Amino acid sequence: MSVTPEAVARATTLDVVEVKGNAMTLSMGPQHPSTHGVLQVVVEVSGEIVEKAEMEIGYLHTGIEKTAENLFWTQAGTVIERMDYLNPLGNELTYTLAVEKLLGVSDRIPERAQSIRVLVTELTRIASHCVWLGTGGIDLGAISTFFYTFDIREDILDLLEQSGGARMHPHYIRIGGVNGDVPAGFLGRLDALIAKFPQRMRELRALLQNNPILRDRMIDVGIVSPADALAWGLTGPSLRASGIAYDVRKAFPYSGYEKYAFDVPVRDDGDAYARFLVRLDEMEEAMRIVGQVRKELDTSGPIMIDDPKIAQPPKEAIALSMEALIHHFKIVSESFRVPPGDVYVATESPRGELAYYLVSNGNNRPYRVRTRPPSMYNLQALKHMVPGNLIADMVVMIGSLDPVFGEVDR
């Protein structure tokens, strides 16, 4: 018995298992504590060793791309945010940058708006790595890690709620800038987080980095060579842990990243431990960027493009100016039209190169929103990494690839 399409189909119709000699075909998931979401891995195991693994996805297919085709350009960001739900502002930023490129207004976005965008995106990166590390720790039995990392995450979500209005999915980054300046008290809280963060990272490293159990479980597990990484389409920390220092923020800078000094952590070993170290280093580099952005936020400035056809006028103006009222009405009721064309814009999400290929036909709705989902390409590599390893190793590998199923399935 092997993982044929028939066996997979049986597993998806929830009939169980084939047993032949020592080999068993089992379905792990889609409800499973260690699959990081709705992933079904149909494994052929003999004892604890996985001979073959076939992954079934689609358990979270939401039709986000088609939904976005039926919403205005200004509204589509709300559903696109919900793809990679650990990086909502990153999704929004990528989509917004793509629309701005099609509109031709990329160089008119105010500087303060760009700084705030970088700030919230890097904070979201840290928050996303916190979830990865916390849940990764739980997979390995290191449950206290979860409480440490989610404490950092709560501070970050407080900041995002203060500025954007919601902890997750605030739709804060809008076409033309950001939705409102950071409120009073925000910068003080941000300073407190920046001050607290190094101690927290020290605690996490002391807890985990040289822990013999963690090292045993992660070193030499899931080794990916550079050539294989490229063949399987890996990007992000998984690619950088195999030695190839490709980071979209350095190669194709966007939103002002060329101004900030930060390093791209790279390792050569290509195993789960290397991916773990790369992400830990990335958290610190992200906070380094946050510190630099913080200094820029002391001077005030506009946070939305000065173009009434694209950005809604401020509420104060609407009561006094007829034009402002009309512009507001037009943007809200029928959005603006984007010139026809197609564009591919990529950013560095916590999982890799996240990109949108947008097609416009001149209308006020996107004609096509094609996502380049980093998690989907990262996850495909699992099928090739797993054979010959223990089930427990497979759990470590899934965690080290850090998939988010909202993005894999969309």
Place this chain on the structure above:
Amino acid sequence: MPSSQAPSIAGSALDPSAVRPDIADAEIFRVAPAELRAKLLLLRAEGCSLLLDVGAVDYLGREPRYDVVYHLLALPAKPSSVAEIGVPRRVRVLAGVPAEAPMLPTVCDLWPSANWAEREIYDLFGISFEGHPDLRRIQMPEGWEGHPLRKDYPLRGPAREATPRPAFASKSNVPAGTPPAGKVAAALQKQIARARGQAPNGTEKT
């Protein structure tokens, strides 16, 4: 409705040979399906080692109906630093696929990362990939009929296309069309009648 925002129709994205605004996000090549593999092999030999994405677009009403879009990136296949990578070459290859026999050769043997992407295009658009090791639906359940991302597939699906919106309207325990009742509704009706210059029971005041 005439609007200063309406652009000219020239250069529409629906026209495969249209001149696009100079966005300069990648080198763009458009090939016929028969030349696709040759072009991609050539690009791979030139160093495009990473297949970033394979996606499709349905241009309903255009001939050929679909575009399958390949995005490639040239990265060195060995440990390299940020400086060595520099600004990698980005390439976009578009292949127009006709509606009558939507089929393209697979590229799974060139880049294994194309496997799921091609399955997704098959599932959501109905374009088959010749030579694909395991071409079956990936997002929709096995046995689903139709290809959801096609432009002629309704957003809410054929089963619910005609049902009222929003979906939870049918869950209310108050049937649609029930006139408002209660103290607040009555007070509101009185206010409306007064504003219209009518007697409280709706008749004209004399």
Place this chain on the structure above:
Amino acid sequence: MEVMPGQFMLGKLDDVARWAQSSSVWPLTMGLACCAIEMMSVTNSTYDIARFGSEVFRASPRQADLMIVSGRVAQKMGPIIKRLYDQMADPKWVISMGACASSGGVFDNYAIVQGVDTIVPVDVYVPGCPPTPDGLLYAVNLIQQQIRQGGRGGILAKA
């Protein structure tokens, strides 16, 4: 129940059983999408669902009392939720967390089941996209209230 002088408590068996049940509602790990992350947040030290008795989230439906459907339910996932619900032992409760689980949410389209209550009976709906962890905690408290009042999931009632 009354506390008698000395070290006795006097009460009906129903009340004692419901007090015990409501103080140890163990959820099933049924995280689907974004709401699952807020469900994880409800276990962290800031919100701490453990103080309400939901100390552990059980992965096996046999060992769980409460299924928190946290996230959008795709067409492929629907039968699986039904199967998990059937596998849970009585008495069991269901919280539909978030707009997508309650009614389809922002996704009124071909891919999403418009409300998990078309598949399993729901006790408490939590609005939000995603609801804050406070909202989920309130929902768990409502379930506890329902249990103590001998509601749908009372020990003598069929699920």
